[in-house]
Amino acid sequence: MDLIERRKRALGPSYRLFYGNPVHLVRGEGVWLWDAEGRKYLDCYNNVASVGHCHPDVVAALASQAATLNTHTRYLHVNVIELSEKIASKMPGDLSVCIFVCTGTEANDLATRIARTITGHAGMIVSEYSYHGNSTLVHTLSTAESDERPDWLSLFEAPCRYRPAFKGDDLLDGYVGSVRDAIGSLKRKGQEPAAIMIDSIFDCPGTIEAPQGYFQQVYKTVRDAGGLVIADEVQAGYCRTGNHWWGFEHDSAVPDIVTLGKPMGAGHPLAAVVTTPDIAARFAAKFDYFNTFGGNPVSAAVGKAVIDVIDNESLLENVTRLGAYTKAGLQKLQNKYDIIGDVRGRGLFLGIDLVKDRASRTPDADTALKMINLMKDEGVLISKHGRYENVLKIRPPIVFSKDNADQLLSALDACFSRL
Ligand SMILES: Cc1ncc(COP(=O)(O)O)c(C=O)c1O
The missing domain is CATH 3.90.1150.10 (Aspartate Aminotransferase, domain 1)
Structure with a gap:
């Protein structure tokens, strides 16, 4: 067979x-x-082994820690602390506390729970045709996959300029208005916003990058309505979009919660929720958090090595x-x-x-x-x-090079010419 x-x-x-x-x-x-x-x-596709497949420094860090000790976060270990400190050093503002999980789904699930705990609201706002993961909760937040639309969920249009969802010259205004409408729709259903969960490049709808000023205005709109901002950086994070470590930085916007995944462990299951000390403390006042595998010494060694490779190279x-x-x-x-x-x-x-x-x-x-x-x-x-x-x-x-880019471009040219 x-x-x-x-x-x-x-x-x-x-x-x-x-x-x-x-x-x-x-x-x-x-x-x-x-x-x-x-x-x-x-x-030209894989963003998980983002620093390159089987990077020797990452493999060495993983193998060495796996040969020494692997436990969990209920014991003191320096790796998980150093990883958190390294991530915090790359984040703007007060985003300095990390909670480690194993997948982007878990990060978004936990981020939602944190936002709901802090605000006391249940309402969530996501884009049309979004993907944020696969747990029962996060599947519902993934509107490209799920057709469930509970009362606590409202949708906005990703800011596509090529096929605009709105008529008129001011597309930025139209798209920020779409978030305002989503908040209004929640309220009409008797809900208040806990958070918007928003990609820094909208991947699933078709690689849509937001116009300048968009994140600033969207974040303010949501916060004015009492909600938090969860930036889903599972795809856009770790330098993927150039110029900045994180996609939202293109707009100098600072979210309340950031979720990380995919490239963070270069293929090893490692993801995180990053937030402020204040939000972390308010969540901890209500809940303990334990994740058997999240932030274990081996995962944390891998996470540190990935950041070092990005810096060193x-x-x-x-x-x-x-x-x-x-x-x-x-x-x-x-x-x-x-x-x-x-x-x-x-x-x-x-x-x-x-x-x-x-x-x-x-x-x-x-x-x-x-x-x-x-x-x-x-x-x-x-x-x-x-x-x-x-x-x-x-x-x-x-780790893409100019030669790699030239190979990609000439292959595309050859294939387009053959259509
Ligand atoms: C933007 C975004 N968020 C979250 C996820 C979920 O991550 P995971 O598959 O690690 O659960 C994905 C996965 O494709 C994603 O693209």
Whole structure:
């Protein structure tokens, strides 16, 4: 029986595979992945092994701590404290207390519980077509997946400028108004806002970056209504968007709670809620928090190594430089191919919006699907997503080089020319 059939039987049908002809990966190093036949792929998709697959410093930190001790946070250990201090040193404002968990879902679940405890309200505000995770609570906050709309939930429109949700010249005003409307809708249902949970780049709707001033205004709108701001940095954090460690910093906005995950452990399950001492103390007045695996010495060693690699290898600067270079290359392709309606994103978090024709901006999901398979055959792994499944998603490990960017751009050129 082949591996696909065995997998179907063993894991059940809810597991999905990428590509018409799925890849069977057996090894990774830096930006490179190898399949079982020895074929090498340039990884332009994976943001978890963000500092590169199997980074030797991360592997060494993990192996050394695993060979020494692994317990949990009910014993004193220096690793978890140092990790928290390192994260705090990268955060703006008063965001200096970390609570460690294992997944982005757990972080968002806990962040919601904290916001509800602090405010005494239940209402949550999320964007249309959001994804924040997979627990029962967070699945309901993931409006791209769940169609449950309880009274305590209200939705706003992600600030897409290419296919605006509003008429009129002032899109920023329209999109901030959409958050105001979501608060109004909660109130009409007898609810008050506990928090908005908001991506710093809206990934699921199709790599949508907010216009300047948006986060400042949205944060103020929510706080004026008595709610807190939870910035979901599970994807946008850890330098992914360039220029800053965190996506919300592009707008000099400071959230009340930040959730971290994916790149934080470079493949090791490590995630966190970061908040202020005041919020942490008010939550602790009501609840203890214990997570068997969250913040254990091995996970914390990995988390520290990831931050050190980013600093030692100047990866924030790399993302800023290579992100701009790659985006400029994509914009050149946009001038060449009418099918590219829009190029979006920041840093190494980029999206190519494919359209049937530029005038109508009608999404072209079929071609997006075709493109990711053609790209795989060219030896470059990307994916697609978006509200209309028509956006090519480019989000490589942040150790991406100019040569890697050139390979990506020429593979895209070759595949677009073959359509
Ligand atoms: C923005 C965002 N938040 C939260 C999550 C959930 O993280 P996890 O899969 O680690 O639970 C994801 C996962 O894709 C995500 O993209």
